[in-house]
Amino acid sequence: MSTLAVHDHGVAHHDDHGHEHHHNQSFLSKYVFSMDHKMIAKQFLITGITMAVIAMILSILFRIQLAYPDKTFPLLTTLLGRFAPNGRISADFYLSLVTIHGTIMVFFVLTAGLSGTFANLLIPLQVGARDMASPFMNMLSYWFFFLASVIMLSSFLVQKGPASGGWTIYPPLSALPKAMPGSGEGMTLWLISMVLFVASSLMGGINYVSTVLNMRTKGMDLWKMPLTIWALFLTAILGILAFPVLVAGVVLLIFDRSFGTSFYLSDIVLNGVQQPFEGGSPILFQHLFWFLGHPEVYIVIMPAMGISSEVMSVNSRKPIFGYHAMVYSLIGITVLSFIVWGHHMFVTGMNPFLGGVFMITTLIIAVPSAVKTFNWLATLWRGNIRFTPAMLFAIGMVSFFISGGLTGIFLGNAALDVNLHDTYFVVAHFHLVMGSAAIFGMLAGVYHWFPKMFGKMMDEKLGYLHFWLTFIGAYLVFFPMHFMGLDGVPRRYYAFTEFVSMQRWLTVNTFITWAAIMAACAQVAFLYNFISSIFIGKKATQNPWESNTLEWTTPVEHLHGNWPGEIPTVYRWPYDYSKPGAEEDYIPQTVPFSQTMSSNLPHDFEDNPKGLEELNKFNSTLKANEQVK
Amino acid sequence: MMAQIQKDNDRLDLAPKKFNMWIFIFTSFMFFAALTSGFIVYSGGKGHGLNVIMPNAFLYSTIIIVLSSGTLFLASKASKTLQFAKQRLFLWLTFALGLAFFAMQLYAMYVLAYKMQIHFVDDNASRSFVYVFAGMHLVHIIAAILLLLNTLWGSYRNIPQVRNLFKMEMTSIFWHFLGIIWIYLYVFLLLNQN
Ligand code: HEM
Ligand SMILES: [Cu+2]
Numbered sequence: 001m002s003t004l005a006v007h008d009h010g011v012a013h014h015d016d017h018g019h020e021h022h023h024n025q026s027f028l029s030k031y032v033f034s035m036d037h038k039m040i041a042k043q044f045l046i047t048g049i050t051m052a053v054i055a056m057i058l059s060i061l062f063r064i065q066l067a068y069p070d071k072t073f074p075l076l077t078t079l080l081g082r083f084a085p086n087g088r089i090s091a092d093f094y095l096s097l098v099t100i101h102g103t104i105m106v107f108f109v110l111t112a113g114l115s116g117t118f119a120n121l122l123i124p125l126q127v128g129a130r131d132m133a134s135p136f137m138n139m140l141s142y143w144f145f146f147l148a149s150v151i152m153l154s155s156f157l158v159q160k161g162p163a164s165g166g167w168t169i170y171p172p173l174s175a176l177p178k179a180m181p182g183s184g185e186g187m188t189l190w191l192i193s194m195v196l197f198v199a200s201s202l203m204g205g206i207n208y209v210s211t212v213l214n215m216r217t218k219g220m221d222l223w224k225m226p227l228t229i230w231a232l233f234l235t236a237i238l239g240i241l242a243f244p245v246l247v248a249g250v251v252l253l254i255f256d257r258s259f260g261t262s263f264y265l266s267d268i269v270l271n272g273v274q275q276p277f278e279g280g281s282p283i284l285f286q287h288l289f290w291f292l293g294h295p296e297v298y299i300v301i302m303p304a305m306g307i308s309s310e311v312m313s314v315n316s317r318k319p320i321f322g323y324h325a326m327v328y329s330l331i332g333i334t335v336l337s338f339i340v341w342g343h344h345m346f347v348t349g350m351n352p353f354l355g356g357v358f359m360i361t362t363l364i365i366a367v368p369s370a371v372k373t374f375n376w377l378a379t380l381w382r383g384n385i386r387f388t389p390a391m392l393f394a395i396g397m398v399s400f401f402i403s404g405g406l407t408g409i410f411l412g413n414a415a416l417d418v419n420l421h422d423t424y425f426v427v428a429h430f431h432l433v434m435g436s437a438a439i440f441g442m443l444a445g446v447y448h449w450f451p452k453m454f455g456k457m458m459d460e461k462l463g464y465l466h467f468w469l470t471f472i473g474a475y476l477v478f479f480p481m482h483f484m485g486l487d488g489v490p491r492r493y494y495a496f497t498e499f500v501s502m503q504r505w506l507t508v509n510t511f512i513t514w515a516a517i518m519a520a521c522a523q524v525a526f527l528y529n530f531i532s533s534i535f536i537g538k539k540a541t542q543n544p545w546e547s548n549t550l551e552w553t554t555p556v557e558h559l560h561g562n563w564p565g566e567i568p569t570v571y572r573w574p575y576d577y578s579k580p581g582a583e584e585d586y587i588p589q590t591v592p593f594s595q596t597m598s599s600n601l602p603h604d605f606e607d608n609p610k611g612l613e614e615l616n617k618f619n620s621t622l623k624a625n626e627q628v629k
Numbered sequence: 630m631m632a633q634i635q636k637d638n639d640r641l642d643l644a645p646k647k648f649n650m651w652i653f654i655f656t657s658f659m660f661f662a663a664l665t666s667g668f669i670v671y672s673g674g675k676g677h678g679l680n681v682i683m684p685n686a687f688l689y690s691t692i693i694i695v696l697s698s699g700t701l702f703l704a705s706k707a708s709k710t711l712q713f714a715k716q717r718l719f720l721w722l723t724f725a726l727g728l729a730f731f732a733m734q735l736y737a738m739y740v741l742a743y744k745m746q747i748h749f750v751d752d753n754a755s756r757s758f759v760y761v762f763a764g765m766h767l768v769h770i771i772a773a774i775l776l777l778l779n780t781l782w783g784s785y786r787n788i789p790q791v792r793n794l795f796k797m798e799m800t801s802i803f804w805h806f807l808g809i810i811w812i813y814l815y816v817f818l819l820l821n822q823n
Contacts, residue, residue: 133645206652214645244656248663252761260750261757263671278752284671288663 033143035135038558040142041121042453045446047142048113051149053527055104060520062097065089067513069495069506083161091494092181095164098492099182102167103152103190105435107197110300112145112204114442115239118303119208119232121449125551126229128217128568130561133210137203144200151193155186163190166492168289171264171282175256178270187257191250198243205243208236217550219570223327224589226549226574227320230327231306234334235299241338242295249288256280283348290341298337300434301401302330304441305372308394310574311444312376314547315391316383317585319575322375329368336365346417355414362412369405373398384578384585388545389463393444396471397437403475404433407482425485428478436474443470446530451544455556456537462529466522473519480508548574548588572604643795650799654806657769661810664765665817668758672821679755679822681747683815686737690730691815697726698808701777701801708797713784716797720781723804727774734763734770755821762814766807773807776800 034040061080064073065088072087083093120138124131132138155162164182165173169190177184212225212233225233252263256277264285265277313320320326342350342358376398385391407429411417420426443466450458484505489496496502496509543552550570554562568590576587581599593600593611597618605612672678704719738760741747749760780796788796 133642134649137649202653202656206649206656209652210645210648214648215642240652240656241659244660245663248660248667251765252667255757255761261754262750262752263667263754263757279677280754281671281674283674284667287670288667291663 033139035131035139036558036560037120037124037131037135037138038453038562040138041117043142044113044116044120044145045453047146047149048109048117049527049530051104051108051113053523054153055101055109056520056523058097058101058104060517061089062094062101063513063516065094065494066496067506067510069497092164093161094494095166095180095492096162096182096186099164099166099169099190100152100155100162103163106167106296106300107194108145108149108152110434110438110442111201111239111296112197114300114303114438114445115201115208115232115235116142116145116204117442118228118307118445118449119204119236121453122226122228122551123208123211123232124215125452125554125562126226126549127212127215127220128550128570129211129215130563130567132207133214134207138207141200141203141207144196144203148193148196148200151189151196155189155193158185158189160184160186162186168293169253170289171253171256171285172268175253175264176268176270176275177257191254191257194250195247198247201239201243205236205239208232209240212236217567217570223324224570224573226306227309227323227326227330228303228306230330231302231309234330235302238295238299238302238334238337242292242299245288246292249285249292252288253285283345286345286348287341290344291338293344294341295337297430297434298333300438301441302333304397304438304444305330305401307441307445307448308376308397309372309379310549311390311394311448312379312398313575313577314448314545315386315388315394316379317386317577318379318383319577320375321378321381322371323573323575325371326375329371332368333365336361336368340365343412343414343417346414347421352414359412359414363409366405366409366412369401373402373405388447389458389460389467390444390448390545392464392467392471393440393447396467397440397444399471400432400437400440400474403479404429404431404437408433419488420485422490423485424481424489424491427491428481428485431478431481432474436478440470443526448545449551450530450533451540451556452551452554454534454537455540455558456533457540457544458533458537459529462525466525466529469522469525470519473515473522476515477512477519480512484508543588546584546586548576548586550589553588553590643791647795647798647802650802654802657806658810660765661762661814664758664761665814668755668817668821671758672755677753677755679753679759679818681741681745681756681759681822683818683822684737684740684745686733686740687815687818690733690737691812693726693730693733694808694811697723697730698805700726701804705797705801708784708793711790717781717784720777720784724774724777724781727770727777731767731770731774734767738763759818762818766811766814769807769810773800773803776803 029035031039034043061076064076074087076084076089077087080089080093083090083096089097120132123129152162160181162182163169163174163186164180165187169187173179173183174187175183177187212229216225252261255261256264260276262277262280264282265275265280266282268275268277309320309326340358340362342354343362346355346358380395407425411420411426411429447458447463450456487501487505489502489505493499493502496506540556542556545552550568553568555564570589571592572587572589574589576582576599578585579587579596579599582596583598587596587599593604594614597615600611600615600618602612602615605615700719700722704716704723707713707715707719741759742749747756747759749757751757777800780793780800783796784793
């Protein structure tokens with residue numbers, strides 16, 4: 001099929017588009033409705049960071065409630081009005097805070113903010129394309145995301161407050177507008193926002209897959225792609241297959257909410273009144289939700305994995321350990337993530353045999369995850385490590401992935417999960433593996449590719465400060481939660497004072513809250529660094545990290561179409577770092593083997609007999625010369 | 630000629646755009662697969678069978694949508710051999726059949742609701758699913774009809790042949806896919822009607 005052929009977009013192509021894009025672009029078409037993937041990446045990043053800050057503030061608000069359930073803070077009433085009467089956050093608003101915090105972090109920050117930024121930035125730049133397959137769809141993808149963000153936030157303005165059934169919006173709570181304040185208009189806005197969000201994700205994902213498959217430059221076969229591209233590509237595939245299922249679940253939910261059907265509703269008594277709904281199954285929603293929901297958690301972590309692999313290889317000055325194993329484990333995770341969703345539903349009364357099946361698939365998915373972990377550690381092993389801020393965050397990502405992944409294995413055991421489900425143990429698990437590992441991967445990416453995005457360098461000292469405070473803070477916040485969970489403390493409870501068995505954890509809660517406040521303050525260092533570096537940062541050189549991948553062959557000044565002349569051809573894989581015999585400790589992908597005779601290995605010519613012949617000739621002359629001497 | 634078109638294709642990045650359509654079809658397929666899986670989980674778990682004999686109107690609409698795929702195929706063929714008048718004729722026919730399909734589906738739902746008293750809001754949600762299947766499919770049909778009109782409009786504006794072929798192909802992929810999806814849904818309903 002010709003559609004899969006590698007394209008060689010010459011300069012002709014560029015000129016052809018030129019009349020639309022060259023220098024005299026209006027402000028609107030350059031910064032707002034831009035169709036350039038680099039600008040769209042920045043839009044995603046800045047929107048994502050903004051949403052992250054908002055969600056972080058929400059978390060500090062509910063942490064204050066958890067630490068001081070009896071105290072009153074008149075300031076809260078001033079700030080939040082009816083949501084915090086008498087200086088205390090109301091119980092309903094507490095649930096809204098938890099819900100919107102989770103929703104924003106999972107979807108708006110770690111899905112759109114992470115994939116949106118780095119897929120947009122890196123896919124065309126690292127595979128060697130002038131732009132995405134459909135730049136227009138790409139622009140729509142951003143604006144749908146923006147609209148979804150605005151609608152999600154606008155739910156703070158409605159009388160009864162935002163959705164409050166948890167980020168998983170299980171019916172019947174979410175299906176009955178009268179069930180609690182947060183099930184009213186807030187829930188409606190949540191659903192509208194998520195439908196737009198899914199549309200945005202699908203448009204983005206379709207573009208990413210199509211660009212990777214169709215628009216790679218000459219020589220860039222699949223096995224020469226950097227791991228970032230593999231990860232982003234497989235992430236996009238996950239999204240394409242999983243998000244439509246969420247839409248199906250949401251559509252049925254909307255019918256239940258607004259049209260009186262009973263897909264999910266049965267035997268409901270509301271305020272003492274028997275409701276007319278009969279025959280529905282709330283478990284059906286959980287199946288549809290988690291069929292997306294579990295792949296979703298890998299949508300969140302895989303880009304972080306790809307970014308960390310790349311950053312760690314560059315800064316260890318070593319080839320990534322087990323490149324093929326890395327790719328196959330990503331593929332393994334992609335496939336397996338579709339058959340483990342039942343591990344979120346062990347206690348829904350599912351057939352124990354089925355629970356056993358899901359348990360086995362869940363434990364199997366730990367294998368590719370472990371393969372990746374070992375490979376990262378082996379990459380670091382005896383590397384010539386450069387501790388840039390990006391590198392620190394990448395290493396931090398591995399640390400959190402290990403400590404969070406291990407508890408996943410506990411939770412994956414159906415028998416243990418009976419005790420642990422819906423406790424703080426789960427909260428600890430996913431905040432380490434997702435809330436911390438994925439965020440650290442994202443931050444590693446921001447520090448590493450900031451010079452590519454903005455043409456400036458970020459401040460290293462502030463980067464170190466940011467890293468250490470966040471790293472320590474995250475462990476202090478989430479580690480104690482394991483013990484609360486083991487003691488049976490359930491998640492999403494408003495005031496620990498109300499339960500005798502939970503009262504002894506109040507001091508721990510206070511401790512966690514202060515650790516969280518410290519970690520939040522550390523983000524100010526990041527925000528200051530990020531914003532000020534855009535304007536007054538040191539000017540970046542073309543290849544500041546001495547990296548091999550294609551994006552560093554483009555000029556520092558962005559231009560539409562990425563490369564001024566022809567797109568460079570690729571000759572080698574991206575991980576030729578510290579190759580014995582080479583002049584420098586890195587060889588960019590664009591350097592042909594003919595220019596690096598002294599460092600070539602027989603292995604480089606596996607499917608190139610002519611090259612191998614040349615190499616042998618070169619080596620035998622070398623030997624002959626030696627003997628003469 | 631073909632070589633030239635291939636080159637223009639590359640220059641306009643049309644091939645990747647067509648690929649986008651194929652991926653979109655995947656997402657759409659997953660959506661319907663999720664709905665039908667939902668049906669199975671629901672009716673299996675709750676023991677609520679459908680117990681509805683599907684109205685004949687669904688059979689007629691199936692025939693109509695198969696016919697429309699035929700006319701669209703003929704329009705494609707005409708466009709490849711540069712017979713533009715014929716292309717337009719068959720596009721109009723396809724459009725008419727599309728509308729007929731739409732009307733027939735609505736009629737089928739009318740028969741279900743008013744003649745057979747099978748309502749959307751029902752304690753047995755298996756029955757609500759019938760409306761969801763047909764309704765969600767119709768939403769897709771609206772999009773397909775818009776795409777068809779866009780192609781038709783293009784053919785009147787004398788756009789370059791590469792673009793004309795491109796639009797024809799995009800429309801065809803989507804249209805044939807929707808036909809197949811409807812057949813899938815209909816057969817699914819027939820298999821589960823008791
Ligand atoms: C090492 C492999 C992993 C295993 C075996 C695993 C296992 C589990 C299990 C069994 C649960 C359900 C606990 C319960 O609700 O009772 C769970 C929850 C969760 N996991 Fe993992 N997990 C793994 C990796 C990950 C990763 C990589 C992420 C995200 C980046 C993640 C994110 C989550 C989230 C968000 C939840 C909680 C969902 C909720 O109820 O709100 N997990 N995990
Ligand atoms: Cu899971």
